[in-house]
Amino acid sequence: MTIRQLTAPHAVLLEEPQNGVPQTSEMIRGERFRILEERDGWLRAENAFDGHAGWLPPGTRHAEPVAPTHRVRALRADLHPGPTHKAPPVATLSFGSLVTLDGRAENGWVGTDDGLWLFAGWLEPADAAPAADHIATALRFLETPYVWGGRSSFGIDCSGLVLTAMAAAGVVSHHSSGMQRKDDRLGSWVSDDGRDVEYQRGDIVFFPGHVGLMVDGTKLLHATVFTMSVVIEPLSEVAKRAEINGVRRPG
Numbered sequence: 001m002t003i004r005q006l007t008a009p010h011a012v013l014l015e016e017p018q019n020g021v022p023q024t025s026e027m028i029r030g031e032r033f034r035i036l037e038e039r040d041g042w043l044r045a046e047n048a049f050d051g052h053a054g055w056l057p058p059g060t061r062h063a064e065p066v067a068p069t070h071r072v073r074a075l076r077a078d079l080h081p082g083p084t085h086k087a088p089p090v091a092t093l094s095f096g097s098l099v100t101l102d103g104r105a106e107n108g109w110v111g112t113d114d115g116l117w118l119f120a121g122w123l124e125p126a127d128a129a130p131a132a133d134h135i136a137t138a139l140r141f142l143e144t145p146y147v148w149g150g151r152s153s154f155g156i157d158c159s160g161l162v163l164t165a166m167a168a169a170g171v172v173s174h175h176s177s178g179m180q181r182k183d184d185r186l187g188s189w190v191s192d193d194g195r196d197v198e199y200q201r202g203d204i205v206f207f208p209g210h211v212g213l214m215v216d217g218t219k220l221l222h223a224t225v226f227t228m229s230v231v232i233e234p235l236s237e238v239a240k241r242a243e244i245n246g247v248r249r250p251g
Contacts, residue, residue, distance in 0.1 A: 002035040003048075007114065008061040009079075009091050010152050013054025017042035023149030025052040025175045026160070030068050030098025050163065052175050066113065068098035074122040075140050075153045083109035083117045090116065094152035095140070096164065098126060130170030134250065135202050138165035138213050138221055146228045151175060158211050158223045161230060162186075162204060165213065166250065177211040180204070187250035194244030205235065206246035212238065 006027050013025040017039050027033065027047050033056075037044035041058030056062075077097070078089030083106040093099070099118065104111030110120045131137050138161055147155025151164055159177040166173055166186060173183050180186055186204055191197045194205065203214040212222030220235045 003032055003065055004035060004045075004062040005030065005032050005065040006061070007063050009093050009097070010154060011056055011060045012149070013045065013047070013052065013056065015054065017044070017055045019057070023147070024054045025050075025149050026147075026151045027056075028094050028097045028152050029072075030100075032065050033062075049167075050172055050175055066100050068126045069101045070099050070123040071126050071128065072097040072099065072118075072122055073124040073128075077118055077122040079112070079116040079118060080109070081116060083107055083111075085119075087117075092154075093118075094154060096152075096168070099123070131168045133202075134165040134169040135213060135215055135221070137168040138162075139215065141223075141230045142221075142232070144223070144230045146223050146225055146230070149175075156223050156230065161221075161223045162211050162213060169250075171250070177206060177209060180211055181206045181246050181248075187248040190247040190249050191244075192246060194239070194247055197247055199235065199247075200249065202250055204248040204250065205244060206248075207238070207242040207244055210242060 010028045012023045015021045015024050032048040033045040035043050036046055043056040045056045046053040072093050075095050077093045079091045080087045080089050100113040102111045102113045108120050109117045111117055145155045148157055150156040151160030159175055159180055163173055163175050171185050173180050173186055199214050199217045201216050205212050212220040215221045219232050220238050221232050223230045
């Protein structure tokens with residue numbers, strides 16, 4: 001099957017090959033995908049990052065794969081037409097985006113293989129060691145808008161937040177809270193109902209159709225439609241809206 005690489009800053013994956021249907025996931029710059037089917041310019045794509053499949057809209061920019069050299073470590077990183085902050089940005093990349101540098105460097109800026117420039121301080125090598133603390137990564141997304149199927153700093157959902165935080169720590173799972181609940185890669189199973197649990201920072205707490213991360217023994221960090229954003233709430237308040245149906249402890 002044909003393998004391609006996303007060159008757009010990000011792209012939606014939709015349930016069906018038509019506009020106005022739900023988004024199931026999102027791809028970000030530099031991720032590779034397999035083309036499973038083509039229909040009137042729509043591409044059914046399987047993201048090599050997490051195995052999620054969906055329909056890419058016509059016109060989504062992609063190219064032959066090239067080896068990425070760097071990853072965006074900033075929450076967002078603007079692409080500029082020149083090596084200066086005074087040149088208005090032409091696009092923005094999300095945390096985790098992969099880029100290939102072309103060797104140009106000037107005044108703390110580096111050139112990308114599409115002729116644009118990024119501030120070098122926003123980047124880390126593509127093979128950098130995983131982050132030590134997935135909660136520290138997740139906390140950077142506070143107040144990010146809630147977007148169903150999102151997994152970027154432009155918009156993110158509950159399972160997208162867990163997927164992104166854990167992937168930065170070296171554990172790639174699924175973009176689905178139900179599948180994450182069953183995934184032993186995300187840690188040991190602690191409880192079926194959350195009762196009598198001494199919660200710890202980093203615990204992953206599941207609810208029917210929802211998931212969040214404990215920032216300490218009492219507070220949950222999650223992307224929620226209740227506020228349409230990523231917020232921290234007392235776990236006890238969230239549990240009043242939906243029953244806890246599982247707890248995992250990474251590491």
